[in-house]
Amino acid sequence: MITLDDVTLTFPDGSSRxxxxxxxxxxxxxxxxxxxxxxxxxxxxxxxxxxxxxIRPDSGRVIVxxxxxxxxSKDDATTLRREQIGIVFQQSNLLxxxxxxxxxxxxxxxxxxxxxxxxxxxxSRTDELLDAVGLxxxxxxxxxxxxxxxxxxxxxxxALVHEPEVLLVDEPTSALDQERGAAIxxxxxxxxxxxxxxxxxxxxxxxxxxxxxxxxxxxDGRIVSRTVGSDAIMDDDLAHRLTEV
Amino acid sequence: MFVAWRDLRFARGxxxxxxxxxxxxxxxxxFLAGLTGGLASQNVSGILELPGDRVVLQHxxxxxxxxxxxxxxxxxxxxxxxxxxxxxxxxxxxxxGKAGVHGTTTAVALFGMPHGAATSTVTDLAPRxxxxxxxxxxxxxxxxxxxxxxxxxxxxxxxxxxxxxGDAWYSHTPVIALTPDAWARADKSMGGDGSVTxxxxxxxxDWGAVATASGTVAQVPxxxxxxxxxxxxxxxxLGLMIVMLFGISALVVGAFFTVWTMQRSxxxxxxxxxxxxxxxxxxxxxxxxxxxxxxxxGLGMLVVVALGTLAGGALPFLLSPLTTVAxxxxxxxxxxxxxxxxxxxxxxxxxxxxxxxxx
Numbered sequence: 001m002i003t004l005d006d007v008t009l010t011f012p013d014g015s016s017r018x019x020x021x022x023x024x025x026x027x028x029x030x031x032x033x034x035x036x037x038x039x040x041x042x043x044x045x046x047x048x049x050x051x052x053x054x055i056r057p058d059s060g061r062v063i064v065x066x067x068x069x070x071x072x073s074k075d076d077a078t079t080l081r082r083e084q085i086g087i088v089f090q091q092s093n094l095l096x097x098x099x100x101x102x103x104x105x106x107x108x109x110x111x112x113x114x115x116x117x118x119x120x121x122x123x124s125r126t127d128e129l130l131d132a133v134g135l136x137x138x139x140x141x142x143x144x145x146x147x148x149x150x151x152x153x154x155x156x157x158x159a160l161v162h163e164p165e166v167l168l169v170d171e172p173t174s175a176l177d178q179e180r181g182a183a184i185x186x187x188x189x190x191x192x193x194x195x196x197x198x199x200x201x202x203x204x205x206x207x208x209x210x211x212x213x214x215x216x217x218x219x220d221g222r223i224v225s226r227t228v229g230s231d232a233i234m235d236d237d238l239a240h241r242l243t244e245v
Numbered sequence: 246m247f248v249a250w251r252d253l254r255f256a257r258g259x260x261x262x263x264x265x266x267x268x269x270x271x272x273x274x275x276f277l278a279g280l281t282g283g284l285a286s287q288n289v290s291g292i293l294e295l296p297g298d299r300v301v302l303q304h305x306x307x308x309x310x311x312x313x314x315x316x317x318x319x320x321x322x323x324x325x326x327x328x329x330x331x332x333x334x335x336x337x338x339x340x341x342g343k344a345g346v347h348g349t350t351t352a353v354a355l356f357g358m359p360h361g362a363a364t365s366t367v368t369d370l371a372p373r374x375x376x377x378x379x380x381x382x383x384x385x386x387x388x389x390x391x392x393x394x395x396x397x398x399x400x401x402x403x404x405x406x407x408x409x410x411g412d413a414w415y416s417h418t419p420v421i422a423l424t425p426d427a428w429a430r431a432d433k434s435m436g437g438d439g440s441v442t443x444x445x446x447x448x449x450x451d452w453g454a455v456a457t458a459s460g461t462v463a464q465v466p467x468x469x470x471x472x473x474x475x476x477x478x479x480x481x482x483l484g485l486m487i488v489m490l491f492g493i494s495a496l497v498v499g500a501f502f503t504v505w506t507m508q509r510s511x512x513x514x515x516x517x518x519x520x521x522x523x524x525x526x527x528x529x530x531x532x533x534x535x536x537x538x539x540x541x542x543g544l545g546m547l548v549v550v551a552l553g554t555l556a557g558g559a560l561p562f563l564l565s566p567l568t569t570v571a572x573x574x575x576x577x578x579x580x581x582x583x584x585x586x587x588x589x590x591x592x593x594x595x596x597x598x599x600x601x602x603x604x
Contacts, residue, residue, distance in 0.1 A: 045600060054518060054597045075522070082520025093515045093599055095248060097255030102247075109247035110516065111525025142255075158519075170600055 001198050002028045002051060002166045007060030007070075009046055009221075020046040021057065022221035028166065028198035033189050033211065036202045038218035044202045045170060047218065051200055052087055052168050053077040065165050082110050086159030086197070088169040088188075092151035094143040100154045101126055101139040104161040122161050129157040133187060149180035153187065160191060167192065169201040178207070185211050248516070249533035252509075263501045264541040270494040271545025271576055274487060278572045279553045281483040282563030284417075288476045291354060291381075291415035293466055296363040297335060297445030299452060300469035301325060301461045310462045310472045312339060312416075316440040317461060324459040330450035335362045336441040338428040341418055344388060345398045351387040354415035355399065357428020357441070366411040370422035377407040378427075383419030385409045397421075400434050416475050487572070491579055499583025502534050506587040510594050517596035526591045534584035535577075542573050542580075 009021040020043045028034045028051075036044045049055045050062060053069045056077075062069040064084055069077060081087070094103050108115065108122035130136050133153040135146075143151055152172055159167055169188060173181030185208040192199040201212070209215060215227040253260050292300065292312075302310040303317050317336070326334050338357030343350055362368040370379030378397060385391045385406075395406045399421070413420040423431065429439030446463065456463045470476050506513075513526055546569055553564045 049597060049600055052518070052600070054600065078517070078520055078522060080520075081518070085520075087518060087599075089515070089518075089599055093511075095251075095512050095515070097248065097251045102251060106247060106516075107519065109525070110520050111522030111528075112520075 001030055001063075001065065002200065003061070003063040004047070004051060005061040005063065007047075007050055007057045007062065009043075009050060009055060009057045019221050021050060023060070024218070024221070024223055025060075026200075026216060026223065028200045030165070030198050031193055031196040032213045033192045033199045033201060035209070035212035035215040036200060036218060037204055037206060037215060040204070042218045043221035044204075044218045046221070048168055048170050048200065048202050051166070052085060053081055079112055082107075082112055083162065084165045086162070086164035086167045088152070088155050088159045088167070088172055090171040090174055092143065092148075092155040094151055094154055094158075096143055099140050099142055100130060100135055100146070100157075103143075103154050103158050104129060107158060107162050118162070121163075125161050125163070129161055130154075132191065133157045147180075148176055149184060152176065152180075152184050156184070156187060156191065160195060160197070163195070165198060167197040167199040169199060171202055171204070173203070173205055173208070181205070182208060246529060246532045248512075249529040249536070253533060253536060259505070260537055263498075263505075264537050264544070266497060266501070267494070267538055267541025267576075267580065268545035268548070270490065270497065271542045271573065272548050274490045274494065274572045274576060275546055275549030275569060276552065277483065277487050277490065278568040279549060279562045279564060280560065281480065281487065282565060282568040283561030284479055284483065285476065286412075286563050287414040287417050287561045288479065289415070289470050289473060291339075291356065291367055291413040291420045292443075292470065292473070294365050294367040294413055295335065295337060295445040295466070296365045296368060297333070297447050297466070298449075299446050299463040300466050301444035301446050301456065301459075301463045302442075302469065302472055304456070304460050304462045310464075310469075312442060312473050315442050315472075316438060317442070317444060318440055321459040321461055322441065322444060325444055325446055325455060325461075328448075328450045328455040330448045331446060331455070332448035333363065333446070335359075335368070335445040336425065337443050337445060338425065338432060338440075339415060339442040340428070340432050340435060340437060341416065342400055342431065342435060344384070344421055346388045346391050346395060349387075349389045351384075352418045353384055353387070353399075353421045354418040355428060355431055356415070356420050356422045357425045357432070358422055359425055363447075367413045367420060367422070370408065370410045370413070370420065372407040372422060372424055374407075375424045375427040376404055377424070378404040379422040380406055380409045381411065381413040381420040381422075382409065383412055383414060384421050387419055399423075400431050402427075402430070416473060491572075491575060494576055495579035495583040497583075498534070498538065498580040499586045502530070502584040503587040503590070506530055506590045510590050511598075513591055513594040514596050514599045517594060518599035523592055527588050530588055530591055531581065531584060534581060534587075538577050538580040538584075542576050546573050 004026045007024045010017040010019050038044045050057050104126045108119040130139050133156055135153055172184050189211040216223050217225045303315040322336050340355050342355050344353045358371040360371045360373045372379050391406055393406050393408055397404050433439045452463045553562045556562050
């Protein structure tokens with residue numbers, strides 16, 4: 001599970017500061033696919049960066065599992081990402097020199113303690129995960145030999161190979177056509193439910209809304225609505241701002 | 246080293262290019278070091294091979310001590326012999342002249358030394374009788390492969406070759422050993438006074454005090470070589486070239502790896518975002534540089550050894566750990582230092598850039 005509790009993030013903007021995330025509270029539960037949507041510049045990617053421990057918020061807490069990530073040092077945050085968080089980037093961000101199988105194996109080669117044990121665990125899961133994302137026959141291919149959809153599948157497998165508690169996905173379909181995008185979204189939803197990961201997925205494309213278990217809409221750094229299943233819970237004040245946008 | 250090895254395999258052409266440049270620089274440094282060593286050996290091996298803790302030369306009234314000007318009186322020699330702590334004094338006369346045999350004439354260094362001194366390549370050449378000489382290998386070769394029993398003419402006197410020994414040189418001329426008396430005669434025939442040029446002194450005396458009292462200077466053999474003018478200028482120029490090549494190699498290797506690491510900064514950011522420690526990324530980058538350096542330097546040195554072996558007969562080329570292992574190790578260290586500069590890119594790479602990056 002991941003909990004963002006009253007999180008605020010600001011960036012310097014000339015002599016003043018601009019608020020990217022404004023007192024956001026959000027919980028991603030195990031086995032639940034939570035979509036985060038909103039217009040460009042609304043702060044959804046900043047929210048994901050905070051959840052990924054890549055940025056420390058100005059205030060509020062980020063709880064991953066039972067760890068308060070907002071108080072961790074840089075090194076401890078790195079360890080947390082390595083052990084409990086899986087990230088799927090907007091682009092696949094695969095390493096060009098590695099084959100699909102090695103893209104997963106690299107997760108056991110990131111330094112830190114217990115490298116031997118992690119190597120053993122990753123090795124045992126690699127083929128199963130490549131099979132789960134439909135790439136068992138492409139394990140020895142490098143990124144340049146794979147299509148965009150296949151690359152994103154490898155990225156999803158890489159994000160899951162260390163069995164993270166939390167999966168963070170940033171616009172996974174932005175570089176794909178409709179058909180491939182739908183397949184990727186279905187795969188993420190399936191793996192979230194099957195592997196019981198708490199998944200936060202940033203998207204501005206609501207074509208695949210039906211695959212999300214929960215959807216939060218962010219505008220100007222604040223959550224303006226939450227949809228659980230088919231029930232929308234709208235903040236009246238902010239709904240007005242949403243319609244303006 | 247997981248990603249480093251695979252990068253090496255994937256970008257083979259790029260690393261072959263870097264390795265080839267490293268190999269070429271190593272070839273230049275190694276060949277220059279071998280030539281410098283060879284020239285140095287032909288300049289000073291006769292001095293360095295003498296047994297002794299210090300080389301003693303005459304203290305000149307002005308300027309620095311010099312082998313060519315030094316002339317030590319018998320009084321000074323006796324003062325060194327009588328000094329407390331001195332265990333052995335070997336007086337050596339050195340003068341350059343010409344020697345001839347069967348119509349072949351060559352420039353040689355005449356060393357006057359008593360027979361029976363502590364054994365060394367040079368002292369072993371010293372003959373027993375005044376009408377005998379000992380030839381170093383270089384002198385024998387220069388005199389048409391002269392052998393024991395041959396007669397050699399030096400400054401109008403005939404000498405019988407008593408032995409041919411190892412290689413010993415002085416100021417680019419091969420050494421011929423004479424008895425002290427024969428040497429004194431030869432020196433006088435060239436305008437000298439027959440006094441010895443230097444002393445090779447062993448023991449633990451108060452070096453400074455004895456030197457002052459005897460009007461001499463005492464230096465460890467290596468430092469005394471600065472009293473050889475030809476050696477000083479030659480080694481100065483060649484040494485400067487080697488140092489500059491080392492500097493260039495550090496710069497080139499550093500530049501290669503800086504560019505390479507900058508190109509990889511996107512990958513580094515992704516790895517950091519996935520949880521890679523900066524330490525593991527630094528190890529990866531340095532390990533990669535080390536592999537390229539070892540292969541490049543190894544190949545370069547192989548060529549140096551091969552060329553050095555081939556050229557040994559025609560050029561003054563010295564193949565020794567000092568001219569092969571030492572420059573290779575220095576190249577590796579400087580190359581790694583250059584590559585270490587590139588680590589700044591790894592350290593500073595922001596994992597946040599992996600989010601939303603378009604790669």
